[in-house]
Amino acid sequence: MKKFKIFFDIEKEEQWLNAQLQKGYRCTDISGLGMYTFEKTDKRYVIRLDYQDYLSKKKFRDYKGVYEDFGWIYIKGSRLGGIQHWQKEDDGRNEIFSDRQSQSSYYKRLMSYSFGLGIPLLAFSYMLYKDSGLYLTEGLWSMKGSLFWKAFLFETPFALLRSLPAFMVVFFAGSFYKAYRKYSMFKEK
Structure with missing residues (x-):
């Protein structure tokens, strides 16, 4: 399967x-x-x-x-x-992290992973949006009536694709925070 x-x-x-x-x-x-x-x-x-x-x-x-x-x-x-x-x-001994230190190290590596993927995406997002924004069609916002809606609807899927790096930055920031909370929990006790 x-x-x-x-x-x-x-x-x-x-x-x-x-x-x-x-x-x-x-x-x-x-x-x-x-x-x-x-x-x-x-x-x-x-x-x-x-x-x-x-x-x-x-x-x-x-x-x-x-x-x-x-x-x-x-x-x-x-x-x-x-x-x-x-x-x-399954033999009842199914954990690969046997102590608090190894669990703490695991979450620290996950934080590094999230940070390592999030920062380049943040830089890429900044370069992508700083001059042009999401919608690249010339004069889109000055168009009127059905011409505006056709151009807007045509451009929207491409704008969503261009926004994907920014969504990934938010995701990796959340992933970093989640790993940080668990890392802190194992580090404190």
Whole structure:
């Protein structure tokens, strides 16, 4: 079975993948374009996601080795950084972060991820809008009647596409704040 799904929130992706596991479908592959491949299984599995920054080949080998020693199967990820997908049979020891320090470090990496994606998008949005705005049709606002509405309706989908980076900035700012709150919670106690 294949399903197409795009996530911008690592925790929601993990919840969705675990819901598929509860239905009896084990994840076997994840493409970079959001295509998830599942196979039917009778065994109970659990999946966990981790975010890692760039790791050298040796550190990546060590990182994978630690998880594999505890029975985790590596599904998808990259040593260059990003979300790492881990799956194993449900044995009651299903958490990949065993202490407060590792949980705190995880949320700190998520904050870095959100910040790292949000700042370039903020700069791009500023460059995109500073001189032209969203609607680029010459004289659009001085047009009258049906000519205005035709031009306005034609230009609106393009204006929405140009506004996408600004929406992503807001999303990543929210994601940063959410990770910061959880990071603070683990850091304080």
